[in-house]
Amino acid sequence: MERIQRKIIQTMSNKVIHGLYQDDALLLDGVKELRAAGIEIEEIYCPYPVHGLDTAVGLRHTRLAICAFIYAMCGVGLGATMMGFMNVVDWPMNIGGKPSFSFVENMTSFMPILFECGVFCAAHGMVLTFLLRSWILPGVSNTNPDPRTTDDMFLVLLKLDEKAAKSAEDILKKSGAVEINNG
Amino acid sequence: MSNVISHIREPLVLGDRTVHDVTVDVAKSVEGKANKWWWICFGVAVIAALWGVLCITYTIAVGIGSWGVNKTVGWAWDITNFVWWIGIGHAGTLISAVLLLFRQKWRMAINRSAEAMTIFAVMMAGLFPLLHMGRPWLAFYSLPLPNQFGELWVNFNSPLIWDVFAISTYLTVSIVFWYLGLIPDFAMIRDRARVSGNKLYDNVYGLLSFGWSGKVRDWARFEEVSLVLAGLATPLVFSVHSIVSMDFAAGIVPGWHTTIFPPYFVLGALFSGFAMVLTLTIIMRKVMNLENYITIRHVESMNFIIILTGSLVGSAYITELFISWYSGVEYEQYAFINRATGPYYWAYTIMMTCNVLSPQLFWFKKIRNSFIISFVMSIFINIGMWFERFVIIVTSLHRDYLPSSWTMFHPTFVDIGIFVGTIGIFFTLFLLFARVFPVIAQAETKSILKEGGSQYYGNGSNATPVKEDGVTEEPGESEDGEDSEENNTDNEQ
Numbered sequence: 001m002e003r004i005q006r007k008i009i010q011t012m013s014n015k016v017i018h019g020l021y022q023d024d025a026l027l028l029d030g031v032k033e034l035r036a037a038g039i040e041i042e043e044i045y046c047p048y049p050v051h052g053l054d055t056a057v058g059l060r061h062t063r064l065a066i067c068a069f070i071y072a073m074c075g076v077g078l079g080a081t082m083m084g085f086m087n088v089v090d091w092p093m094n095i096g097g098k099p100s101f102s103f104v105e106n107m108t109s110f111m112p113i114l115f116e117c118g119v120f121c122a123a124h125g126m127v128l129t130f131l132l133r134s135w136i137l138p139g140v141s142n143t144n145p146d147p148r149t150t151d152d153m154f155l156v157l158l159k160l161d162e163k164a165a166k167s168a169e170d171i172l173k174k175s176g177a178v179e180i181n182n183g
Numbered sequence: 184m185s186n187v188i189s190h191i192r193e194p195l196v197l198g199d200r201t202v203h204d205v206t207v208d209v210a211k212s213v214e215g216k217a218n219k220w221w222w223i224c225f226g227v228a229v230i231a232a233l234w235g236v237l238c239i240t241y242t243i244a245v246g247i248g249s250w251g252v253n254k255t256v257g258w259a260w261d262i263t264n265f266v267w268w269i270g271i272g273h274a275g276t277l278i279s280a281v282l283l284l285f286r287q288k289w290r291m292a293i294n295r296s297a298e299a300m301t302i303f304a305v306m307m308a309g310l311f312p313l314l315h316m317g318r319p320w321l322a323f324y325s326l327p328l329p330n331q332f333g334e335l336w337v338n339f340n341s342p343l344i345w346d347v348f349a350i351s352t353y354l355t356v357s358i359v360f361w362y363l364g365l366i367p368d369f370a371m372i373r374d375r376a377r378v379s380g381n382k383l384y385d386n387v388y389g390l391l392s393f394g395w396s397g398k399v400r401d402w403a404r405f406e407e408v409s410l411v412l413a414g415l416a417t418p419l420v421f422s423v424h425s426i427v428s429m430d431f432a433a434g435i436v437p438g439w440h441t442t443i444f445p446p447y448f449v450l451g452a453l454f455s456g457f458a459m460v461l462t463l464t465i466i467m468r469k470v471m472n473l474e475n476y477i478t479i480r481h482v483e484s485m486n487f488i489i490i491l492t493g494s495l496v497g498s499a500y501i502t503e504l505f506i507s508w509y510s511g512v513e514y515e516q517y518a519f520i521n522r523a524t525g526p527y528y529w530a531y532t533i534m535m536t537c538n539v540l541s542p543q544l545f546w547f548k549k550i551r552n553s554f555i556i557s558f559v560m561s562i563f564i565n566i567g568m569w570f571e572r573f574v575i576i577v578t579s580l581h582r583d584y585l586p587s588s589w590t591m592f593h594p595t596f597v598d599i600g601i602f603v604g605t606i607g608i609f610f611t612l613f614l615l616f617a618r619v620f621p622v623i624a625q626a627e628t629k630s631i632l633k634e635g636g637s638q639y640y641g642n643g644s645n646a647t648p649v650k651e652d653g654v655t656e657e658p659g660e661s662e663d664g665e666d667s668e669e670n671n672t673d674n675e676q
Contacts, residue, residue, distance in 0.1 A: 022202075044399040047202065047371070048626040054403035062407045068415070086327060086336040093338060100340065109340040112426055116348040119419050123356045123412055127363060130408045131393070134401045136366065140394030147374035149397055150367070152202035152629075 015165040018145060019156040019172035020179040024050045027154045030175030031056045034156070039168050043157040045149035064133075068126040075121025079114045153178075195289055196636045198475035202629050209368070209625040210375055212471050214384070217618055220470045228610035235604010238597045239314065247317050249597045256580045256592040261311045262430075263572040264602050267455065268308035268609075269350070269427055270448075270568060273420050274456025275301025276357060279364075280416035283409065288631045289484050292476045295624045296467060296617070297460050298361040303612045304459070305354045307605040312346070314601070342429040349426040353419060360412050363405070368621040370395035424449045431575065438518035438579030441506070447499040454492035454538070455568035457485050461561035465554055467617065476623055479552055486551035489564065493542030496571075500539065514584070522578045526591060530574050537567020 021027040028050060034041060041057055054061075084103045087093065092100050100106045131137055149155045156177075158168050172180050200208065217225075242249055252259050275297040282290040313319045325347045327337050337344045369392035376384035395401070428448035431439035441447075461482065468477040507519040522531050541563050545551040550560075582589045616622070 045397045046399060046402055047206075047397060048367075048629040049402040049406050050399075050630075053399055057399055059400055059403060062404045064404055064407050065411050068411050072415075082327060083339045087339045091336050093335065095338060095340060098340075106340065112342075112345040112422065113339060113348045115418075115422055116345075116352045119356065119415050119422075120352045123359060123415050126408055126411060127359050130404050134398075134404055136393040136395055136401065138390060138393055142370065142373070142389070142392065142394045142396045143398075144370075144374070144396040147378050150371040150374045150395075151206045 015160050015162060016182055017156075017158040017160065017165055017168060017172070018179075018181050019158070019169075019177040020146070020148070020181075021154040021156070021176060022152060022178050023176065024048075024053075024154065026176035027156070028053060028056055030172060030177060031156065033171050033175050034158075034168060037167060037171055039158065039160065039164060039171070041156060042159045045144045045146070045155040045157070047150050047152055047154070050154075064126055064130055067129050068122045071125030072118040072122035074125075075118040076114050078121065079117030080110070082117075083110050083113060193478075193480045194636060195292065195478065195480060195634075196476060196628065196632060197478055200475055200632070200636060202632060205623075205625050205629050205632065206371060206375070208473070208475070209621045209623050209628075210372055212617065212622060213372055213619060214375070214381075218470070218472075221614065221618070224466070224470060224610065225614045228607050228614060231603050231607025232611045233604075233607070234600050235602075235607050238600030238604055239310075241597055242314055242601065243319060247315060249595060251592055251594045251598050253590055253592070255583055255588045255590045256577055258315075258576050258580065259592050260573075260594055260598045260602060261315045263569065263576055264605065265308050265311035266427055266448075266572045266576075267569050268304045268311075268605065269424065270452035270455045270572075271459045271565075272301040272304035272308065272353075272357075272456065273424060273449075273452040274460045275299070275304075276353075276360075276416050276420040277453055277456065278460065279360065280413040280420065283413040284417060287484075288634060289481055291624055291627045291631055292473075292478075292481055293460060293464050293485075294627075295361075295364065295620075296463060296613075296622050298357065298364070299613060299616045299620070300459060300463055301357050302354065302361060303609050303616075305350065305357065306612075307609050309350060309354070310605060311601075342426060342433045345426045346430060349423045353423045356412070356416060356419060360409075360416060363408065363412070364624055364627075365391075365620060366393055366395045367397065367405075367626040368624065369393075370397065371625060372621065421449050424452045436579050436583075437512070437514040438522070438575065440515075441503060443499060443502060443506075447496070447503075450492050450495045450499065451538075451568060451571060454489065454496050454542075455565060457488050457492065458561040458564035458568070461485050461489075461557055462565065463613065465558045465561070467622065471617055471622060473623065476628065479554065482554060482557050483551050486545045486557060489542050489560075490545045490551075493538060493545075493564070497539035500535070517582075518579055521582055522574055525578065525582070527574065527578045527581070530570050530578070534567055534570040534574050537563045538571060541567070 019030070021030060024046075027044075031041065031044065031053065035056065035058065044053065044057060046053070080103075083106075087100050087106065088103050094100075103110075144150065144155070145157065146153065146155050156172065158165070160168055169180055196205075198204075247261075250259070250261070252261075275294075278290050278297040279294040282294075313322050316322060325337060325344065329336075337347075369388045373385060373388040373392050376382075376388060425445035425448065428444035432441055432444035434440060464477050464485075465482070468474055504519055507515045510516070521527075541560055544556075544560065550556050577592050581591060
């Protein structure tokens with residue numbers, strides 16, 4: 001419900017504000033002040049990661065690490081199925097008088113590949129999930145409104161109605177934004 | 184970014200670079216023209232690479248009979264080179280993954296090039312087992328393919344198959360880790376190209392950057408992914424070289440059948456890898472004009488790791504000797520006596536001198552703080568670690584259980600050509616990388632500028648600007664933080 005409300009407010013909001021900061025510490029303070037004043041931040045574009053900015057904006061902690069764990073377990077499962085089927089079920093080879101008739105007895109020599117399969121699936125799965133979730137893919141166009149945001153500028157993007165825009169601009173100015181424009 | 188400034192450490196970025204300066208410096212090597220030194224290095228590397236390609240072609244056409252290997256010494260330079268290159272690759276992962284987990288900020292200047300080194304080194308390593316198969320077009324036999332395909336399932340009890348899985352996982356995970364870090368840097372070059380109207384760069388780097396915009400949520404996810412990848416890559420790097428060591432340790436050849444092989448190989452790999460990173464970064468800082476980013480502090484930190492790993496490798500050598508005596512097994516004892524005093528004593532001496540004695544010189548501050556000596560030492564260690572693998576492989580094999588089959592190994596021009604060729608291909612790839620990809624992880628370097636930039640340390644010295652009441656001034660805390668930074672820079676100018 002809250003999400004829908006926010007969407008409605010955003011579509012009603014007609015004024016776009018770009019607040020540009022040059023210092024990450026000032027940006028962090030500015031964002032906190034904007035949030036304290038009840039102003040919803042549309043997006044922030046940063047040239048490098050700023051520690052604590054995600055919590056200041058009010059983002060929930062990403063669950064990608066949980067995904068990685070699930071992928072790892074899937075990888076281990078796949079590896080176990082592969083080796084069990086090939087070396088135990090389908091064609092138990094007798095090597096040096098040590099036939100591989102049981103999965104458990106072969107487990108020790110299966111461990112390295114189980115581990116590798118786990119790491120392989122966790123790493124690739126997590127990166128793919130990240131790229132798809134954030135829609136960072138070959139052929140996608142960038143959306144940062146100002147090219148300086150990959151250089152040395154932080155851009156706070158706000159979409160507000162006239163009244164809120166005025167107070168937001170004041171906060172941006174006071175907190176040390178070096179430039180405020182309307183896109 | 185935290186604003187804590189260390190009181191005791193020297194700055195990580197010299198020359199009072201601002202965030203924008205970092206962008207310009209990193210983009211310069213991609214946007215500008217290559218200098219004379221780059222062309223000279225590239226020319227030499229390409230010639231060596233071509234020689235290697237010729238020798239590889241000859242090997243594939245004629246067979247591995249063109250090498251110096253024989254019935255007794257079935258593994259020689261090929262597997263020596265394989266282990267050497269894999270070992271070199273490990274430092275890249277150590278720098279980017281282990282140092283990330285330990286929050287070592289000095290990794291920022293060198294992690295990108297070290298990761299590139301890892302990828303190219305692992306590619307070179309993979310070439311040797313492939314060629315040693317004799318019929319490289321049948322390399323797919325090592326993949327788990329169905330019986331109907333013309334052969335049996337692979338044997339999962341064999342360390343050689345573990346190798347196939349470990350190395351391919353290591354290579355692909357390293358590439359993913361490396362590329363992920365490159366995405367924001369490609370975006371930076373794309374945006375610069377767009378502003379300057381360079382259509383070609385805009386399109387190429389636009390495609391490479393996957394539409395990266397630097398949104399706060401993307402950065403949060405990016406950091407989480409980097410951290411988890413580092414957590415995965417750390418045990419991976421240990422597993423890879425442990426598995427490589429089991430190619431030997433799981434055999435029954437005296438001199439190979441040793442339980443300390445996995446940790447001993449991993450340490451040796453880190454040791455040689457750091458030596459190669461030193462070699463590359465010291466060349467790179469000159470050729471690419473990165474003196475402000477790759478400083479003596481970076482070199483010293485790497486030298487510390489070289490002392491540690493070198494000493495541990497040295498103690499592994501001595502442990503091996505002791506255990507062979509203590510085991511009471513005469514074959515084992517002979518293998519080690521033969522190594523030190525047999526016909527390959529010179530290889531053993533080179534190994535001991537370069538790997539055990541030479542890194543001890545780094546205990547002296549003057550020596551570890553010199554670019555030239557560090558560079559020379561890194562070459563010595565590279566040579567020493569190559570000989571370590573040669574000693575393990577060739578001296579253990581050349582005198583087997585049956586004295587009538589005792590023999591020596593003599594490399595042919597093809598052996599030498601392929602080895603030199605891989606060095607050539609490696610440097611060709613690395614130099615091309617240094618021209619078209621940002622060689623310094625600029626986004627990460629920018630994030631440590633306040634902690635590591637020399638302008639925050641007061642007038643060029645490593646003293647932190649201190650307020651009258653003795654409290655360290657933190658630029659972000661005061662409202663006029665930014666102004667004071669500028670003043671500070673102005674004063675120095």
